Amino acid sequence: MIIFPAIDLYDKKAVRLYKGDYQNMTVYSENPIEIAHDFQSCGATHIHMVDLEGAKDGTTPNIDIVRQVANETDLFVEIGGGIRDMTTVEKYLSAGVGRVILGTAAVNDTEFLKSAVAKYGDKIAVGADVKDGYIAIKGWLEKSKITLEDFLSNMQSIGVKYIICTDISKDGAMKGTNLQLYKQLSQKYSMNITASGGVSTLDDVKQLRQMNIYGAIIGKAYYIGAIDLKDALEAAR
Numbered sequence: 001m002i003i004f005p006a007i008d009l010y011d012k013k014a015v016r017l018y019k020g021d022y023q024n025m026t027v028y029s030e031n032p033i034e035i036a037h038d039f040q041s042c043g044a045t046h047i048h049m050v051d052l053e054g055a056k057d058g059t060t061p062n063i064d065i066v067r068q069v070a071n072e073t074d075l076f077v078e079i080g081g082g083i084r085d086m087t088t089v090e091k092y093l094s095a096g097v098g099r100v101i102l103g104t105a106a107v108n109d110t111e112f113l114k115s116a117v118a119k120y121g122d123k124i125a126v127g128a129d130v131k132d133g134y135i136a137i138k139g140w141l142e143k144s145k146i147t148l149e150d151f152l153s154n155m156q157s158i159g160v161k162y163i164i165c166t167d168i169s170k171d172g173a174m175k176g177t178n179l180q181l182y183k184q185l186s187q188k189y190s191m192n193i194t195a196s197g198g199v200s201t202l203d204d205v206k207q208l209r210q211m212n213i214y215g216a217i218i219g220k221a222y223y224i225g226a227i228d229l230k231d232a233l234e235a236a237r
Contacts (some may be wrong), residue, residue: 001209001236002196004048004078004194005229006219007069011061015052016220019134020129020168022052026103028223036069037075039170042229047075048164048196048217054082055103056138056139063095070096080127084109089116093123101164103127104137107144108157117159124193125162130181137167152189162192164217174220177204179211186211200226205235 007014010025014032030037035081047069051062059082063160065090070077080094080101092100097210099122106113115155116124128151129136135144135151148165155163167178177198195208195213201221208216216236221227 001204001213002169002194003044003205003214003229003236004046004215004217005044005222005232006048006050006217007035008050008052008219009065009081010052012065014223017052022056023065026223032065033068033072034057034128036073036075039229040073040075044213045074045076046150047073047077049079051079051081052122054211055080056082058082058084060088060091063091066092066097067095068089070098072097078125078164080125085112087122089120091119093120099123099125099162101127102126103129104156106160107135107137107146107151109157110154111216114158121167124160125164126160128155128163128165128181129151129168130166131168144172150190152185156189156191159192162194162214163189164194166196168197174198174200174226175217176200177208179204179207182208182213183211183223186213202227202231202235209236 013027014029015027053061076098078099079097083100084105089100130144130148135146172228182195192214196217199216199218
């Protein structure tokens, strides 16, 4: 299983939100590049990045930092947050990003999603952010009318290979991840599923690995020292 330590970007800083609430933001570092280097020195091979400003308004205000991480480290970079057209996809890929994550656009613009998957294949992932069983969009600010199950079945039929599934109720809460949800998803779908939200102990990591989940994102647990990244990487192997 791949561990994706995470950097959420806002105003060129590394921050974390609590359950997706922009009013409840903690700044962990003024220097996200330093954190990316630390991830690599701990042995990480991948990094999950989110542009929180982009998620709200569909822009790329932090792309210089993303480019720097892609160019100055050996980490495989995946980025999400406000990627809603082909121009933005291409902008990130040409900046050295390995995979872009479509969220709101995958829900609201199926034709764009299909075109992106047809053109870029494995370089496209989809974020399935769940709130009370339904897909949330626009930086988690809105709940759609689409159930997680319907959404994932649709993604699989379109040919999406990578899903990042976040249980918003668990995100940043440090109360464990939704193991039951990921177990069901791993049994039901053939896509590569990354667990996100509430991965806060080594036990979470070990249990997800036993389910043959593709990846797990570690965010707040790293920043507050609840999980030692080296230990998490070891447990994921």
